[in-house]
Amino acid sequence: MKGKRIMAENLTVSGLVATTPRHLTTADGVAITSFRLASSNRRFDRTAGKWVDGETNWYTITAFRQLGINVADSVNKGDRIIVQGVLRVRDWDNGERAGTSVEIEAEAVGHDLTWGTSVFTRTVLVRDEPELLTV
Amino acid sequence: MKGKRIMAENLTVSGLVATTPRHLTTADGVAITSFRLASSNRRFDRTAGKWVDGETNWYTITAFRQLGINVADSVNKGDRIIVQGVLRVRDWDNGERAGTSVEIEAEAVGHDLTWGTSVFTRTVLVRDEPELLTV
Amino acid sequence: MKGKRIMAENLTVSGLVATTPRHLTTADGVAITSFRLASSNRRFDRTAGKWVDGETNWYTITAFRQLGINVADSVNKGDRIIVQGVLRVRDWDNGERAGTSVEIEAEAVGHDLTWGTSVFTRTVLVRDEPELLTV
């Protein structure tokens, strides 16, 4: 029954890149880029009758393989981005301290054009797309 | 009771920009940019035991104000993008023909770094962000 | 590259069941239940400074297999429900007329407790859950 579930908690976050992205390659050749993202949301204060700043959610964003490489080449601290991915909430304990990490494994990342402009250079070519472009 | 609902159907789509974005400004000065987006998804064929191409969803994407201006300056036909926004399903009838339109009013748009790299230039400055950058 | 995409457009809708669910079993034994769902959303009118009714999105909801059976047994016209599933936007043409259908293939459906109470009877038992219940 559970085998039919193919969805994990997928969410989309818009926020500010708060740390310089760190890029590394694992021993078996997988590219990984990670950074911290801060998302401040607005909420409507019914008493005050206006929008006010809400609290900030903090996430660790991780991007793998080609997405990881392109994020490392494109994203800088202070950028405004949009991230779609899978949420992972993990308890950790390193013997000295314990805590909870909140991570998003990115499936798509882009600079948020709400806040600026971007120049895009395609690095991945796909043979089966031309038909869509003939519309 | 319904007054507490502040969420409409919000969704995130990754796809291919299939038409050249059209940009216009309304009589009362609101910038609007719109284009068609094609999203082809993969699905797991349990009989074949592998991933196969699924069908394509088509959307009309509309971006307003500053986001509309930046999309017009940044997004081209053939680009791979990620869009977060509110879904609107509308029946229309122009007297001659009738149909259903499926539109997403964008809240955030970005080039999808899964498919390439981007150079971002910030156009919107916000006074209350420096604190986030000190982390 | 596209092979890594396992997510289609997933969305969640809260709305009103607007037609009596129709239940059938295909020739090869798959249970299917479908109905129409209306989702009216609220939006904040900045000119008026208050929340107003937005327009209504209409969807055809389809549920398969065990979920389809349980929906047929539980959901009635007029109920308020929440549906999570995959969006499918399809153009159709039956020779006489053509149009666009907007369908959600449900992955989860439940009565929305914002609007009432429900009594749940479990029909699916899973061996690997007890560990979660010991928390």
Place this chain on the structure above:
Amino acid sequence: MKGKRIMAENLTVSGLVATTPRHLTTADGVAITSFRLASSNRRFDRTAGKWVDGETNWYTITAFRQLGINVADSVNKGDRIIVQGVLRVRDWDNGERAGTSVEIEAEAVGHDLTWGTSVFTRTVLVRDEPELLTV
């Protein structure tokens, strides 16, 4: 600019109610119900070529007002439910210990009909719905 943002991180989770819901009313009369939810997701193991159990995400679910009352009347430990709401990731420090909490403020909750059947009793009546029911 940020004032236009009306969306926080909204997500939908299907999972198992892992603790008995606690219901209380604040000094100023607001009903609150909260419990822990465990969400185990399946992932496709490309090496093994099959679906395997993924790790479990844990959330504290909080429901307010009428939704809180109905959840307290309807939801029990061991139930399978679907929750849509706003994600809040908070660091806390009580002087002795510090940590991170991951909470979802529910906007909609329902028993997941993938796992059973439910009998719904409406407690909230709305005057503006009959038009939808005439379809």
